[in-house]
Amino acid sequence: MIARLWHGITPKSKADEYVEYLNRTGLRDYRAVAGNLGVHVLRRIEDEQAHFLILTFWDSIEAIRKFAGDDYEKARYYPEDGDYLLEFEEKVVHYEVIPGTEEQ
Secondary structure, eight states: OOOEEEEEEEEEGGGGHHHHHHHTTHHHHHHHOOOOTEEEEEEEEETTTTEEEEEESOHHHHHHHHOSSSSSOOOOOOGGGGTOOOOOBOOEEEEEOOOOOOOO
């Protein structure tokens, strides 16, 4: 299993609205791809910014490519992301999930 981790930052004032937006766009699209095994959104408010981590789980790199394209380490953005995000990180990171370490 492969874990994919993306980080984004919004103004604190847009944090709740951004979650609603994610549900309509990226989260829906992640879940629609064969081979996606789960999606988790983490949020941390720090001063006037909201940091988001989106953690997705995939059965293979090929499944990730179905969502992200051939350059699967490049972050994927939507046209309206500019209404929320303060910066656009170029890359995401991937981790191998070690079998036998997940919660039972």
